[in-house]
Amino acid sequence: MIKIQKAxxxxxxxxxxxxxxxxxxxxxxxxxxxxxxRVVQEFYNHxxxxxxxxxxxxxxxxxxxxxxxxEVIGAGGGGMIGDTSGEIFVLYIxxxxxxxxxxxxxLDVITTQQKQYNAAEQWVSVQKGNDKGIPxxxxxxxxxxxxxxxxxxxxxxxxxxLRYCRPL
Numbered sequence: 001m002i003k004i005q006k007a008x009x010x011x012x013x014x015x016x017x018x019x020x021x022x023x024x025x026x027x028x029x030x031x032x033x034x035x036x037x038r039v040v041q042e043f044y045n046h047x048x049x050x051x052x053x054x055x056x057x058x059x060x061x062x063x064x065x066x067x068x069x070x071e072v073i074g075a076g077g078g079g080m081i082g083d084t085s086g087e088i089f090v091l092y093i094x095x096x097x098x099x100x101x102x103x104x105x106x107l108d109v110i111t112t113q114q115k116q117y118n119a120a121e122q123w124v125s126v127q128k129g130n131d132k133g134i135p136x137x138x139x140x141x142x143x144x145x146x147x148x149x150x151x152x153x154x155x156x157x158x159x160x161x162l163r164y165c166r167p168l
Contacts (some may be wrong), residue, residue, distance in 0.1 A: 004105050007053045007063035007075065012046055014072025015053070015063055019044045022092030030129045031159060039152045043090070052077065061113045066093070066102045073097050076106040078114060081123065086114030086168070088124040091133075103136055111168065119168050125151065128160035141166040 007015060020040050027036055042048075049063070056062040059079040066074030076091035088110060093102050114122060124142060126133040127150055142164035150159030 001068070002073070002100075002102060002105065003067045004064060004109050005067060007065045009050060009053055011063070011065050011067075011072050011075075012049045012053060015049050015065065015075040016044045016046060018072050018075050018094050019090065019092045021095055025095035026092075026130055026132050027127065030127070032157070035152065035154075035157055035159070038154070042152070058117055060089075061110065063090075064106055064109050066106055074102040074106050076103075076110055078110045078122075080114065080117050080119065084118055084120040086111070086117065086119035086122045088122065091124075098132070104140070107140065115168055121165055121167050123163065123165050125161045125163055128162055134162070137164050137166075 023040055023044070024036060052060065053063050057079070059081070061077060061079050063075055063077045065072050074091075074093040074097070076088065078086055078088040078090075081087045088107065091103060091106055091110075111119075111122060122142075124137055126137060128147065143166065145163045145165050147160050147162055150157070150161040153159055
């Protein structure tokens, strides 16, 4: 049985594994290896995740994890970016466990948390060409608002981030 809960320090390695494998599975065909390595090293390293598991605020609600048989099979988190605007910052599932409803369960708990902070809308950035994330978010009522330069672009990178929003 899959259980969704707030992440604790013992989940750090599992979060790093799921997010790293999910990122590679999502962008391995569309982004340079250098770009992926740079993003993974910045966001999914042990020290950063440990800080993000132990520190919680309005702007970062902490990680939530999907656990099955004491193993992290999904991880996500978000925070408030304005008085009534929440955002999903990260949401990854073990690539072998897609289409089981795990992402929806994580999105639901993050959304519930943001509603407690009076979120009336929810944002997410999805890289252009992300054929896993785009249909997921669109199926849950997110609508494309605009495009912008992708986070983490450096040097000759020209990746585009799609900004989606939905009312809560």
